[in-house]
Structure formats: C-alpha cells, structure tokens
Amino acid sequence: MKEQTKSGHGWSDRKRYQCLRCYHVKGEVRVGPRYRIMDHFLRQHRTLDQAPFHCKLCLFRCFQFEDFQRHVTNFPRHRMLLREKGVEDSESYLVRNPNQ
Numbered sequence: 001m002k003e004q005t006k007s008g009h010g011w012s013d014r015k016r017y018q019c020l021r022c023y024h025v026k027g028e029v030r031v032g033p034r035y036r037i038m039d040h041f042l043r044q045h046r047t048l049d050q051a052p053f054h055c056k057l058c059l060f061r062c063f064q065f066e067d068f069q070r071h072v073t074n075f076p077r078h079r080m081l082l083r084e085k086g087v088e089d090s091e092s093y094l095v096r097n098p099n100q
Contacts, residue, residue, distance in 0.1 A: 021045050038063065049097060057081050057093035068094065 017037040019030040022044075030040060042061040048054045051061035053068040058078045060071050071078060072090045082090060 019045075048095075049099075052097050054095050054097070055090070055093050056095060057085075057090070065096075068096075 014033070016031050017034045019037050019040055021041070022028040022030045030037065032040075042051050042063070046061070048056075048059065048061065052063050053065060054061045055068075055071065055078060058075065058081050060075060060078065062068050062071065072094070078090070082088070
C-alpha cells in the first residue's frame with residue numbers, strides 16, 4: 001500500500017492510499033482513503049482464513065478486534081442475516097484467526 005496526496009479534482013488534502021498489488025499484478029490503479037483500500041485488500045487479495053478476524057455469516061473481514069466488535073452491532077447486513085436465520089447471538093459466526 002502506498003500513500004498519495006492530491007489536491008484538486010474533487011480530492012481533499014487528506015492522504016490517499018493505493019493498492020500496490022492491483023497496480024503491479026493487474027496494472028490497475030486503485031486509490032482511496034486508507035480504510036477503503038484496507039477493506040479492498042482483505043476482500044480481493046486475502047481469503048477468509050487469511051484475515052485476522054472474519055464473520056462466517058456475512059463475510060466481513062478486518063485487521064483489528066475493535067472493528068470486529070463494532071461490526072456485530074453496526075453492520076446492517078449482519079443484523080439482517082441474523083434475523084433471517086432466527087439467531088440472536090453472533091458468537092458462532094465470529095472467527096479469530098489463530099495464525100495471526
């Protein structure tokens with residue numbers, strides 16, 4: 001992942017990051033805020049078992065435990081899938097990768 005800063009053209013002066021894997025492997029330029037590039041990397045370039053934390057119910061993946069905890073209460077798709085399955089507790093779907 002590479003930092004970029006660009007002003008004008010609708011971008012603020014905040015840092016932007018680039019997925020170097022997309023750039024070097026596919027020749028594609030994918031640039032965005034850090035959190036979006038991190039999410040992209042986990043979804044596009046890592047399998048579920050390679051992510052430090054993942055949810056088997058909705059396939060959410062993240063690097064930090066705090067984001068994982070927040071996911072259970074704040075992610076609408078997760079809550080919807082729990083309701084559809086008639087399950088109240090998310091614990092059986094939440095996985096912490098022991099290799100990380």
